[in-house]
Amino acid sequence: MGADEVFDSFPDDQGPRLYNVPVETGPDAKVFVGPCWMDDLCIALSADNGDALISKAQFVTGELLDHCLAHAMTPNLAAGKTELMFSLRGRGARKLRVQLFGPSAPRVLPVLGEYHMHQVRVVQQYTHLGGILHHSGDLRAEIRRRLGIAHAAFTQHRKLLFANKHFPLVRRVELFQSLVLSKLTFGTESWTFSDIKLKSYLHATVMRLYRRLLSQTGDQHLTDDFILSMTGLPSPTELFRVQRLRYLGTLFGCRHLVDWDLLNADGEWVTLLEDDLRWLGYQLLDATHLNPPGTHPKEWLAVAQHHPRYWKRLVRRGVLHAIKQRSREQQLIQFHQGIRDFLHLHGLLPEQPDSFHGLSEDQPQATYGCMFCGCRHKSKGGEGAHQNRAHGWINPVRHLYENTMRQLYEGIPHSYETEGASIALLCVSQPAHWIRITIHAVAR
């Protein structure tokens, strides 16, 4: 069996295909084996159906292991070392998935070698070069892991560096970029976001990371724009845009080794890159002689290809422009809010007639405090605790528990057999419901 029959081959594209602009293609198809780095080998295979794929995987793995043995090398088949991961699609995929990953599945695939049979683990996800590959292409696990690493890095240096008030915020931000953001953004160039929920999750988590840098208490509500303008950091979206745009420059740096067609086949990633270029063009509008990338992508790609330093500078200028424009807007908003508060304080700004419009008793309550002490609390629990400690007030539900509930406690079913659960039940249930329970308790 020749390499062409085992491995996939792609047309030899000479660059990225953006905005549907055709690219130059070499005469011969290019065989794609897989991403390999030093002694880390990853082989990518595809087939028309699941059974064929499994056979192909068994054949290639067997050949590979035999080659290792022939060269006096013992392959390490332990977990996390040599593993097979199948991404099954199309007809019969469900059945095969049950066969491979079902409750009674052995989770290993027998591979016939020249000397003996090998058992290679079949996994759903695999860590390769510091990134988690999931069989479905889902990046959730990888994103969570990366964010976890960033938060851990922050925690590691928090006391000494990031919460150290002896360093000005500018210096702490610099340290944050080099110690935390570098870990967060490692390998993010290839990330794509399947749904808005994932994107929102990523945004919220990165903003939480930024917020930690400001050392603000948890109950203080800070808008994203405020956090970004205080820290002078790019927004999460901009952060990943910059990564992709820089990566484009890196790809051009080793363009002869890059499988452009494989990248071009990744529609989601190409769409993101097109949007990033559009964003860069918008930020640098009137600041460069380049035409908009949407209509003239070749101009921008030529800069990335032939002027790597200028390309880096352009990307840096683009993100700086976005940061400074946001900071300008935020500065003005804060100033105007201050003026408005001043006018309110001195009775120059009448209460807006419709500002209380639509008030309703059923609106969810988000504010807690003590009217006597004039203090705010984070939660209803905090409010109740303050009332109890400072003013000796006890919630009426506790009196109820002491009297009626003592009898009720013995009679109520198993699922409510704790004090907290009983109180919670009484708080959420309709009066009719708990009266019924009381009757039940008495009847018993």
Place this chain on the structure above:
Amino acid sequence: MEADKEKLHDRLLPPLPVHGPNQEPRPPRDFDGIDWSLHDDCCLAFLDVETEDEAISWVRSRITQHPISWTMCRTTLWQLATTVTEHAQEDALRHLDGSFLSERIKHLADPRSWSFLQTDFERTQEEGRLGQLEAELLRCQVPDDWPPPRCFGKHRIVLHAFSGRRRLGDFQYYLDSFLADHGSGIVVHTVSLDIVVDSVKGDISKPDIRKFWLHGIDEGWIVAFLAGPPCETWSRARAVQCASADRPGPRVIRTADDLWGLAHLRLRELEQIEVGNLLLCFSAEAFLRLVRVGGSATIEHPREPEEPHFASIWKLPLFQLLLLLPGVELHSLSQGFLGAPSCKPTSLLCLNLPGISRAIVKNQVASTMPKGAAIGKTVTGQWATSSLKEYPPALNRALAAQFSQAISAAPLDESVAIADDFLLACKEMTVTKFTEVLGRDFAG
């Protein structure tokens, strides 16, 4: 069999999952969240009060006199509003507008009505867009008895912001000479607030420094304020292309639609805009605070261009707000009549300087408008507008005459004493030595 069991246990067991879908989850509630003593006290008080305002202030004061949580207070107020609505037609409450009072009570049940609960709530709203805030400022209404009369101490500070170099015939020169003649027993310190005078206390871009000077105004230590905030980013000269120049001059970075700066700018232009906005905002805020304390002030800036698309600070809602305040007037003049080398149309926003128009006419030194135009560069390579940064002596004389009158006329209150550190800083920034060097336009 199952039916028999069910009959046996009917009404003795809570609903089981097999009986159908769960009920919609209800938010937790307190058994009785109403403070009936507060409720009854308020109801009784409404019988005695004469107006709704009196009723509301009574409720406010009653709430803060006894320990009560915000949660219970809110529920009680809603109950009180319902009670008032139900009994509005009864004779005992006839003297009050029941529906109006009920609405006012509901307003009290909103956290926005309580300053200590506000901070968090206000930030949670995605309010604060610049356009909304600017529109809100224009709703300013000045009560008849505002501002309250204010007195100043023996030592009075005149803050001359962006004063530039000390020179013969400048504002301070004339002010000192007028006040020396007056001999009213007050001591006036003219502070040259400029980064070229003091790089620390004169650097208004620092929040602490701004706070320092604004605090002086609030305390009544600063009696007058004169500022000509940099107009380089507003100048209409930017729209004129110089035919002789080998490289293009500065371009327009603000328009009537984008008064705070265009959305696409070069990084240096953005920095310029940011500094320009900051200095202008400081001037406006100092002016506003002086309105409250009854001081005198002038902000000088180029007159609003006739072309509607050009930017001008007089188009900003912030300055339109200042014009709504008592004692504020906008005057226009041509500095050419006062000795400037070109026409230089200028507007002066004056506070409590009623005779400024007469003083300007009185100090006029030319009967015809000068023909020169300050556009492009001079033969020495300097921007032609640089020479116009300094006011002509006749204008300084007119301003100083008016300021000296206003400062001397302010009543003396011996109890107002300036803090030592503030007075020391002011004395250090009172420049007496004349210099030749002009500061740069954009020190950023």
